[in-house]
Amino acid sequence: MSLNRTTVAKRYARALFELLSEKDQLETGYTELQELRRVFQDNPQLGTVLSDASLQATDRQKLVSQLAESASPYIQNLIQMVYDYGRMDTMVAIIDQFQVLYDELHHTVYAKVTTAVDLSADQKDKIAAAYAQRVGAQKVILDSQVDPTIIGGVVVQSAGMILDGSLKTKINKLRRQLLS
Structure with missing residues (x-):
């Protein structure tokens, strides 16, 4: 076999x-x-x-x-x-x-961060620290990418979890609420 x-x-x-x-x-x-x-x-x-x-x-x-x-x-x-x-x-x-x-063993997590504009090193560090606290990791390694279609805010993806704080998603939610 x-x-x-x-x-x-x-x-x-x-x-x-x-x-x-x-x-x-x-x-x-x-x-x-x-x-x-x-x-x-x-x-x-x-x-x-x-x-x-x-x-x-x-x-x-x-x-x-x-x-x-x-x-x-x-x-x-x-x-x-x-x-x-x-x-x-x-x-x-x-x-x-x-x-x-x-x-x-080292409680390291990898995450993909999508923003509408480039992030500074300080902004990346703050996002990594906040995400580490949220998921209980000691270290978060970010892969940053820019997608202007999200308009603003941040989308974080890691291990099958998506935290979507983008303006695009918020606008779409508002639109659905207004239409219902």
Whole structure:
């Protein structure tokens, strides 16, 4: 029975997360995984190349060794094990799942903020602080975008929740009330 990509990624991530936590290596492991993710994102075909037989096994092993050479022993083991099981194309998914566990531990939330105009750094900080307090997070990382059609106000989206304080929505609500 073949496991799907998400299940595989969750299992590897959970095992690595627990190991690094136990060995008090979580922060350094997290940093290394972020660097490894960048390598795979900068070279989108790398996972596929390392997972299929289009490249000689010795050449694939050389690439894997280069990936692992500056990593800590635990990350080296992860890289080698994922390679040995032919799952290098799931490496970014594994790191993404590790990120989810890390963020849960550190109470970090990601949110998309939409406004009619660009926000200053101070405004972003205030929105992040208010949203963190509202959802019980220690840290909120904002992805800010501008949409002039909302007229004014702020729309915050995170983890399936939408807080819509836009003027466009308020005007539409008022319109519906007047028409009923």
